[in-house]
Every structure is written in C-alpha cells, then in structure tokens.
Amino acid sequence: MFYQMITLCVILMIMTCYSQKTDDITRDRKSPCSNSKCGKYSYRKILKMFPGTFYTRKQIEGNERQFRVARMKYLVEQGIHMKSGMIGDGDSCCPTKTLTFTNFTMTNIDGENKYLVHTPPKYQFIPHGVCMKGGTCDGICVNEPVTHSLLTYNVEKGKLEFDLFIVPGYCSCKSV
Known part of the structure; x- marks a missing residue:
C-alpha cells in the first residue's frame, strides 16, 4: 500500500508540476506555435530542419515495439533469458513502465518556462x-531523473533552439 501511495504521489506531482507550468506560461502570453507555424517557421520547414525529431502516435507505438524486440534479442545474446509475464521493463527489483507525453510547455534545467515545438500531427514524444509494483526490492523503489534535449521556441529571440529538461527516467532500488 505504501509503495502504491508513493507511486501515485510521484505521478500526481509530475502532472501537477507540468499543469501549473503550462497554466503559468500560457496565461502570460499566447502560444507562438499554432496555425501550422511556430513563430516565423512553418511546420513544413521545421520538419525539414529537424528530421527524426517529430513522430505520430502510431510511429511512436511502432518504435516502442521495435525497441522491445531489439532489447529482448540483445538480452538473449548476453545470455539473459527473461521469464514470460515480466512486468514493465523486466527489472526484477524495481520494474519501470515507460509512458510518453507531449507536453506543450516545460521548465528547463535552469528553471525557465519554455515552449516545446510540435508539428501536429507529429510531436516530440517525451518518455x-x-x-511499478511487483518487484523484489528490499528497500524502496525510487524514480531516477534523466535529462532530455527538446526543441523549443524562444519567444524573446524569435528562434528555434534545443534546451535541456529533467524528466522521470527509470526506477532503482534504494535501501532505507
């Protein structure tokens, strides 16, 4: 029960943090990305400038399936044979489930609110x-952060630029 509460609190904290930041930044000014443009850049031009950055939901699901198959093949090559019915990423101690989000605004590593660039129906999917519950951790499973580089639109400079953002990445077992 305690583990479930911790997991729920982390998820709610993430969603609340992003929701609050989205409300704060959009209340200040209208999003610069709409009507097939992001500032002075057309979505078509953005897609040409940054190939491999944007995907449809269907493409993401296909990529995730390919990754799972490649990962299983790699593990077998390493002599590791996973049990059937594994949970999440198959970690026996602290299994992790990966969800993808398409945030429209986020706070970068410097604490600045940034507009993320999307080109509907293609988006930057953020894992x-x-x-997950069900692991054998003798302590507590902790969500470890990872850093992602995402394309943003800088309103002040009127240009596209990559910036760094911290998101929940994976779970690890910590002794308490």
Missing part, C-alpha cells in the same frame, strides 16, 4: 519512467 517518462513510472515505478
């Missing part, structure tokens, strides 16, 4: 790791 977030969520701890």
